[in-house]
Amino acid sequence: MTLRDLVLKTRSYRRFDGEATIEPETLKELVDLARLSASGSNIQPLKYILSADPATNARVFPHTGWAGYLEDWPGPAEGERPSAYVVILGDTELRREFDRDLGIAAQTIMLAATERGLGGCMIGSVDREQLRAVLDVPERYQILLVLALGKPAEKVVLEPVGPTGDIRYYRDEDDVHHVPKRSLEEVILGQF
Ligand SMILES: Cc1cc2nc3c(=O)[nH]c(=O)nc-3n(C[C@H](O)[C@H](O)[C@H](O)COP(=O)(O)O)c2cc1C
Numbered sequence: 001m002t003l004r005d006l007v008l009k010t011r012s013y014r015r016f017d018g019e020a021t022i023e024p025e026t027l028k029e030l031v032d033l034a035r036l037s038a039s040g041s042n043i044q045p046l047k048y049i050l051s052a053d054p055a056t057n058a059r060v061f062p063h064t065g066w067a068g069y070l071e072d073w074p075g076p077a078e079g080e081r082p083s084a085y086v087v088i089l090g091d092t093e094l095r096r097e098f099d100r101d102l103g104i105a106a107q108t109i110m111l112a113a114t115e116r117g118l119g120g121c122m123i124g125s126v127d128r129e130q131l132r133a134v135l136d137v138p139e140r141y142q143i144l145l146v147l148a149l150g151k152p153a154e155k156v157v158l159e160p161v162g163p164t165g166d167i168r169y170y171r172d173e174d175d176v177h178h179v180p181k182r183s184l185e186e187v188i189l190g191q192f
Helices: 003-009 024-035 054-063 099-115 128-135
Strands: 046-051 084-091 119-123 141-150 156-160 177-181
Touching (some): 003 099, 024 046, 024 084, 046 099, 054 128, 084 099, 099 119, 099 141, 128 141
Parallel strands (some): 156 177
Antiparallel strands (some): 119 141
């Protein structure tokens, strides 16, 4: 797969094959790539909690928020929920600001998941207090982002943002998930 193909295939998937499993070792391989990625001042303040365990997954899921634009959809039903989670934490004893490292690490993990035939969704809408309790996360670590992973069981297509400028994703009558993307002309402000 070319990098372009990998990026195109790395969509946000929110419905999964609930029967599929992910090996704990696979999660470790994904995080290993994030660990080897760029980090501001090379401080490497990100830490991770991994779950490929159905019982733990079932305790994590209720504290994740799904597809805010799909107002009538409460999130993946039982049987189509993620097979694994990577919870990305910021170690406040190493740094107070994590956003740039976080983006690099999160996308690296998602790309690596795609390469392995997996897919998932970055979840920023998280009940952090509840999740901290469920996973017993010490106060020292900020809960930054949850990556939900599994074997995707939905079709996602990209399309140009229309004339109204609406960037909200939606599902059509065939249950296909559409994601509007701004054009290259819109996002490149200058070229010299
Ligand atoms: C930082 C970040 C936080 C996100 N949080 C959520 C979330 O809480 N729930 C959700 O369903 N999707 C979440 N997403 C997924 C976005 O909605 C998704 O990236 C966007 O709709 C574009 O779709 P695409 O990833 O397929 O390009 C998040 C994405 C990012 C980058």
